[in-house]
Amino acid sequence: MDAIRKNVTVHLDEKQTIIELSGIVQRYDAEILIKKEVQGSWYEVNLKSLLGLINLQLQNGDVILLESKGKDQQQAIEEIESYFSK
Template identity: 50%
Template sequence: MEQKVSKTIKVYIKESQTIIELSQIIQQYDSEILLKKNVNGSIIEANLKSFLGLINLRLHDGDEVQVECIGDDAADALKEVEKFMQPDD
């Protein structure tokens, strides 16, 4: 059964991490994974599996993004994105 989950999270990316790494990590999920960011009053949306879309988002530490996952493994995909963007240490 297809699920749809979303969550707004604050981005905390270490200097050693790249958004391309995240894109590669989430390739294992079948779900569509979208990131939405408000830029000067306009909502920019990018598919997390698309390198070009990610570059256009220009994510920075402290940015707030909405992550939306749609598919059979949506909840797991959302957890993976959140784990990458909000590391414990």
């Protein structure tokens, strides 16, 4: 099964938290990665890593690459994309 990749622009409101995102991600068996370019270098974090999410310092307007691989990869990508697009 090939991984799914999707570019997403981050649009979060003040009420959304990393803890909430972490809870969503934990429901899926798929491996879910987030990649973000910072000053010409790409950083890759497993979305199930709370510390990794904190270190990415996501902000509105950031363009990220979501990558998911596993049996429920399509549902995971769709829900995470929806979370970032509120």
